[in-house]
Amino acid sequence: MIPGLGIGPARPVQLRHGLATRPATAATVRVLTGADEAALGGGNGPGGEHWVTLVLATAVAELGGSRPEPEELRALSVGDRNALLLALVASTYGSLVEWVLDCPSCGERLDAAVDLVELLGDAAHAPAAPRPPAGLPAFRLPTGADLEALAELLPAVPGPAVGDPAADDPAEQARRLLLDRCVTAWHTVDEATVAAVETTMAATDPLADIELLLSCAACAAPVPAVLDPAAELAARLTPHRRLMTDVHALALAYGWTEPEVLALPAPRRAGYLTLIADGEAWAGDQ
Template sequence: MHALSGERLLQAWEQAEHQHGLQRALSMLAIALPEVEPVKLAELPIAERNRLLLQLRLISFGPTVQGYASCSHCDSAMEFSLPVEHLLSCMEAPVTSIAWEELDQRFQLRAANTLDLLATVDIADVAAAEQVLLTRCLLTHEGQDGPSTAIALEKFEQLHAASELRCALACPQCAQEAFCELDIASFLWLEVRNAALRLFSDIHTLARQYGWSESAIASMSAQRRETYLELTNA
């Protein structure tokens, strides 16, 4: 896995800037893992995809995730800092399927992947979107009746519990405990976008000062670019 830095960072920004959030996750992984076929990444269970995104976050932006959340009780802003290694250790090995019996029939659901989620993006009705998702993930035999939707949804939630990252935070204002859902794909994209725009600014400044090409500046280490930027302001 390659870190999103230099040319890869700019490529990730350029490719994903106008994509849907689900597609952005795949684009970032595809650039970091060029040896893996894009369709293989799209077929990964969401929990495994999120684990890869966390690993990419670790090597691209460091060992600590920092962010903000709002208290669900008093709406106060809360700042949090989480070690990425700890988040990775908290993610259980993903379960790829779950089976159960209902009315003397055996049913099985496989874990949803990004392609499954993309298939529901344009469906406005929540119930209809859930049905499409269940239909795609349900493994049935020809002629077999479908399971109860309520039970299938319950099993679906159990199957995908490992793909969710929930953090308990104590509000500094009201002292109540609040839970924060960390969408690693969206979080990583914001960091990629901000880092890419900073790099574009650095390239603009150094290119004007020294006449260097975009690729030459982008390939420099962050420390070396920062040193040249300090010299231009001296």
């Protein structure tokens, strides 16, 4: 066995909403191992909300004091699921997310960075959303189960209604399907009221749609940047070929078995590979 190679403590995550069925606003996520990365697609994960539920079922060690069931993970709000994904990225691969963006005003290349731990801390301590305006129809926040259902329904949605070309837009189709599931009798109110409901939902679950407003260093113009937690995680998963290369190199250098190598998270494997490259590996008694 590899001596003294724990994969690190689980990271606590404070959820804004948690579960309706039991007290569950405190969660922990554990670091992904190489075996987890392989099971999740090895850099070629299918993506989508079903995949996100699989990721959370793999990595969420505790929710409200117990190991969560997949249905409980589906029942979390979209923002709470995103919080768990961001904590997972920070724990496994590091908390800094870096982008290279072009300023839409002057075209200057902008190097930007966001600290996920700070972002999660700000979200956890953000004030509660204001009371919804009077007269809005009853609504609930979209959940992972809703987004999974949308993914299944969208291919079967009929074509646009006559005189309503916007209904052919996939984003508009998704919006209407989500309203059908989450807002009572939304068809019976005017568009301004529906917009007020959507604004209230966004304020109540701010991590559901994460758009950051950066500033251009050259002209000070605002530069919007969208943070997609699932995409950030998928981009960091170690590809299958690279996992095989890691196993091969570490087995040769240290005599470790494939399960032992795949029990390590990506940064720990990278550290040992650096030692090998620097000629510091030792293949004595393990």
